[in-house]
Amino acid sequence: MLKEWQPTCSKEALRIRAQVLADIRSFFLVRDVLEVETPLLGHGCGTDPQLDFFTTEYGCSPEEDRLFLQTSPEFAMKRLLASGSGSIYQICKAFRNGESGRFHNPEFTLLEWYRLGFTLSELMDEIEELLTILFKGHKHLCYPQRFSYEDIFLRHTGLNPLRFSYTDYCDYALRVGTPDAVTLCGYDHNLWLDFIFSHHIQSLLGQNAICMIYGYPASQSSLARINRRNSEIVDRVEVFINGIELGNGYYELTDAQEQSARFDREITCRQERKLPTVVKDKHLIAALEEGLPECSGMAIGLDRLLMLLTSNEKIDDVLNFPLSRA
Amino acid sequence: MASYSTNEFKSGLKVMLDNDPCAIIENEFVKPGKGQAFNRVKIRNLKTGRVIERTFKSGDSLESADVVDVAMQYLYSDGAFRHFMVPDTYEQYQCDEKTVADASKWLKDQDSCTVTLWNDSPLLVTPANFVELSIVETDPGVRGDTSGGGGKPATLETGAVVRVPLFVQLGEVIKVDTRTGEYISRVKE
Numbered sequence: 001m002l003k004e005w006q007p008t009c010s011k012e013a014l015r016i017r018a019q020v021l022a023d024i025r026s027f028f029l030v031r032d033v034l035e036v037e038t039p040l041l042g043h044g045c046g047t048d049p050q051l052d053f054f055t056t057e058y059g060c061s062p063e064e065d066r067l068f069l070q071t072s073p074e075f076a077m078k079r080l081l082a083s084g085s086g087s088i089y090q091i092c093k094a095f096r097n098g099e100s101g102r103f104h105n106p107e108f109t110l111l112e113w114y115r116l117g118f119t120l121s122e123l124m125d126e127i128e129e130l131l132t133i134l135f136k137g138h139k140h141l142c143y144p145q146r147f148s149y150e151d152i153f154l155r156h157t158g159l160n161p162l163r164f165s166y167t168d169y170c171d172y173a174l175r176v177g178t179p180d181a182v183t184l185c186g187y188d189h190n191l192w193l194d195f196i197f198s199h200h201i202q203s204l205l206g207q208n209a210i211c212m213i214y215g216y217p218a219s220q221s222s223l224a225r226i227n228r229r230n231s232e233i234v235d236r237v238e239v240f241i242n243g244i245e246l247g248n249g250y251y252e253l254t255d256a257q258e259q260s261a262r263f264d265r266e267i268t269c270r271q272e273r274k275l276p277t278v279v280k281d282k283h284l285i286a287a288l289e290e291g292l293p294e295c296s297g298m299a300i301g302l303d304r305l306l307m308l309l310t311s312n313e314k315i316d317d318v319l320n321f322p323l324s325r326a
Numbered sequence: 327m328a329s330y331s332t333n334e335f336k337s338g339l340k341v342m343l344d345n346d347p348c349a350i351i352e353n354e355f356v357k358p359g360k361g362q363a364f365n366r367v368k369i370r371n372l373k374t375g376r377v378i379e380r381t382f383k384s385g386d387s388l389e390s391a392d393v394v395d396v397a398m399q400y401l402y403s404d405g406a407f408r409h410f411m412v413p414d415t416y417e418q419y420q421c422d423e424k425t426v427a428d429a430s431k432w433l434k435d436q437d438s439c440t441v442t443l444w445n446d447s448p449l450l451v452t453p454a455n456f457v458e459l460s461i462v463e464t465d466p467g468v469r470g471d472t473s474g475g476g477g478k479p480a481t482l483e484t485g486a487v488v489r490v491p492l493f494v495q496l497g498e499v500i501k502v503d504t505r506t507g508e509y510i511s512r513v514k515e
Contacts, residue, residue, distance in 0.1 A: 050361060098333055098384070099363070101355030180380050191383075194361035199381070202358065222360045238359050248359050 007320035013310050014320065020134055020306065021091060024111060027130055033087040033113060038076030040093060044281035046071050047266040048222065049273060052097035054106075068278075069095035072299060073112055074223065075284040078252070081114055081295060082287035089113035091302070102314050103244065103304060105322050114297040120235040120251040123296035124212055127239060127249070131210050131305075138309045141241075142209040149216050149233070153193075156201045162217055162232050164189040169196075176200060190219050205240035213238050221262070224250035239300070241308055249298035256288035329387040332365040340372075340393035343380070347372045347391035347444045355384065372442065372449055391444065395452075398441045400433045408433070410441050410448070421448040429453045431486035432504045453504045458513050459483050460499045464490065477509075 002008070028035065045053050045068035054069040070076075072094050080088055094110045115123060128144050135141050153161040159172055169192050173181040178199060185191040205211040215233040218226060224236035235251035253259055263280035270277065306318040316322040330341060335353040342348070352368040363384035370377050372393065382388075398410040398419070407420040408430070419441060423430065425448050432453035433439065442450040464480035477489040480500075488502055490509045501510040 048360065050357075050363065099355065099357065100333070104355055104357065178381070184381060184383065191362055194358050195364065195381070198356050198358040198361075198364060199366075220360060245359055 004325060008316045008322055008325060009318050009320050010310075013306065013312070013318045016138070016309055017302075017306055017318070020302065020309070023134055024089075024091065024130070027133060028089050028113065031087075033089050033115070034085060036077065036080060036085065036088045036090050037092070038070075038073045038080070038090060040070050040095075041067050042070055042076070043067060044075065044283065045278050046075070047263050047270065047278055047280055049266055049269045049275055052099075052276070053278070054095050054097050055276075071096050072110065074297070074299070075281050077112060077114060077297070078292055079283055079287045081116070082290055082292045087113070087115050087295075100323065103307075105303065105315050105319055107323065107326070108315075109302040110299050111302055112297065112299040114252070114295050116293050116295045118296040120214060120237060120249070120296055123249055123251070123298055124214070124237055127212070127237075127247075127298055127300075128210055131239070131241075131246075134305065135309065139311075140208065142207075144210040144212070145206065146212045146214065149213050152201060152205070152213055153197070156204060157196060159196070161193055164192070172196070190217075193217065193220065202240065202245065203243035205243055207242060209241065211240045213240070221253075222248075222250070223253050223259070223262075225253045225255075237298075244304055244308060245301075246304055246308075247298060247300035249296060251296045252292065252294075254288060254292040254294065256285055259288055260285050327392075328390045330390055331387040332367075332382050332384050335365060335367060335388075340391040341369075341388040342391045343369060343371075343388060346374075347393050347449065349393075351377065356381075357384075372444070392446075393442060393444050393449065395440050395442050397438060400435060400437050400439055402435055408451075410439075410451075413438075419443075419448050421451060425449065426451045429504075431484055432457050432459075432502075434459060434484055455503065455505060456501055456510065457504055458499055458501050459486070461490070461494065461496055464494070464496055466495070 051071045053071050056067050056069065058065050058067045073090050073092050077088060077090060091109065091111050093107055095107050097106060099106055115126065124146065132141065150161055153159060157172055159168060166187060170182050173179060181195050185195055214237040215227065216236040218232055218234050221234040222236065224234040227233045227235055237249045239246045267280060303315050303318055307315060310318060312318055330339060335350050337351060339350045340347060341350065348369045348371050350367060350369055354366045355363065356366050357363040365382045365384055367380050367382060368377060369380060396412060399413050401409040401411055407422055408426050410419045410421065429451040437454065437457065439454055440452040441448050459482040461480045462483050465478050477491050479487050480490045480494065481487050488507055488509050490500060494500060494512060499513040501513050503510055
């Protein structure tokens with residue numbers, strides 16, 4: 001029986017974590033990607049209405065007393081890119097309030113990297129290379145798969161994710177035994193997409209293989225760029241193995257005006273939903289105005305990666321002290 | 327009335343859903359990449375016993391249900407109702423057969439059990455995990471048999487029928503696990 005003071009992960013999990021960190025560092029070292037550190041505690045934070053942040057009081061200054069624990073190092077890393085850092089990577093902690101469960105701990109470890117001049121498909125090649133190296137000696141992986149969001153949606157549901165049809169979506173929900181989706185999602189197309197993807201598609205992706213889904217609907221753009229040939233989709237990729245979502249990447253948006261407008265929309269959405277307020281990161285906008293070089297960037301949750309490498313079912317099994325013991 | 331948000335949902339929590347009192351069995355946090363977070367929840371309807379799955383948007387809430395488990399003593403049956411008493415307060419409750427349901431076959435006068443009350447009326451009766459009851463009917467045992475093997479059916483004083491080892495005799499008192507209906511051991515008096 002484990003005592004409360006003891007770690008929830010095995011010694012083996014500690015060892016494999018250390019190995020993974022060493023492998024990642026040597027992967028980027030030979031590719032000449034610079035390791036960086038950015039602040040975990042900052043004056044600004046992401047505006048994404050789906051991400052809840054931790055705030056803390058700063059005792060020194062009477063004016064700016066509210067500081068944020070970062071939900072991702074993205075903004076600070078983009079400021080480095082705009083300042084001429086070249087390709088960079090970071091392994092750091094990120095904090096997301098209220099996220100707790102089998103695959104979530106409010107404090108978790110991210111690997112985030114940015115590659116100058118890479119297109120989304122070049123980034124996808126590199127994700128495959130990195131994951132293949134990290135899995136070697138732990139788990140056998142089959143040949144990697146790539147599907148567009150539209151194809152995978154159509155294949156598993158028969159629905160078109162880019163055209164919302166209330167009746168088709170409702171019929172589907174009733175047919176597959178999730179009638180609660182009808183009242184929950186109503187006429188909110190994005191909510192339908194999130195519901196159907198997380199309930200009926202995600203678990204089927206990447207059986208013992210790296211599965212990448214690209215070309216997300218423009219309504220789920222986040223910080224990705226609109227596709228050059230098809231304005232209905234964005235150049236965004238998500239990676240799955242055994243139905244577990246490992247990470248998210250973009251061909252990065254470099255347009256300061258467009259980015260500023262997206263922040264404004266998210267801030268409005270936060271106000272409508274009566275979520276905690278946050279101001280848009282003026283340093284990031286200023287950096288984009290100066291010019292972010294063309295680049296693609298990716299973030300991978302290392303704790304979930306470790307779950308896969310060690311065949312563990314819960315994130316707590318790979319963390320030494322999950323929140324309940326921290 | 328208090329309400330609970332999805333992040334407070336945990337096993338055993340009693341909430342109101344579709345106007346019925348329910349108990350939460352399992353709560354899984356599901357979050358697609360950059361999208362809406364959901365809580366996929368397994369819930370038992372305490373009136374019907376049925377288990378359903380329901381998805382909520384994270385942050386949604388449900389009203390709490392005034393459901394409490396109270397340790398009571400089973401007193402007697404008057405034919406139509408069974409009567410229970412809270413030992414500390416002598417407060418009495420009566421339950422119809424539908425409420426007692428499967429628990430009835432384990433209830434012996436004076437035994438303790440758990441009565442689940444919803445808005446102070448009985449909703450569910452749960453017998454103790456282990457009960458000791460005497461055998462009122464079973465085939466004679468085979469001499470020399472000391473262990474399980476096949477076993478034989480035995481009818482208990484409350485009407486329940488359980489499988490017992492061949493050596494267990496008519497009139498003996500046995501210990502039974504009410505959750506599985508399995509024989510545990512003989513009870514030496």
